[in-house]
Amino acid sequence: MEEDFVFVANALAHEKRLRILEWLKDPVGNFPPQVDGDLIKDGVCSMYIADKLGVSPPTASQHLALLRDAGLIKATRIKKFTFYRREEAAIAAVAKRIKNEL
Template identity: 60%
Template sequence: MAPDRVFRALANDKRLQILEWLRDPTRHFPPQTDGDLVKDGVCGLFIADKLGVSAPTLSEHMRVLTAAGLVKAKRAKGWTFYKRDEPGLKAARRLLGEVL
């Protein structure tokens, strides 16, 4: 896990908000037609809408979170679904503890 990628991912309030929402997706997002919120993840369009950003802007946020190992992306039926990468988040917590 690259510390610079983790710090970059966590240095943005919108990305922190996304991580918080993805912690409990059924509480923060409506049911999906093409995927289970918990098992498959949340459709990127739902996240973009809730965050109030365009799809390309959301893609960049998710690219940063994925590159840092904090989120997993899954493509299905032309959509991208996102969920937290719990082992990656655990590793990031350890990394932050070591650095701080």
């Protein structure tokens, strides 16, 4: 359990990953409409996230993979693209643990 929390804390310990989580909180307000996938239901296409971050798609994918592996976001594959949305229950659990333990 402690190792899991350290892994999640590590995923949160980067400015770009924190920005991604912030932007995904309001995908409609932070990203343009998509041809495939609903911004709310399916999430935001990784290409849009990379563009907004100002990084290459492979770099964005590394950040997104860390957040996904930590359970903070969910990935959905549609056609040849991956879409990401927040896992609100997991984020709330992390926030509660930080509040209670720190």
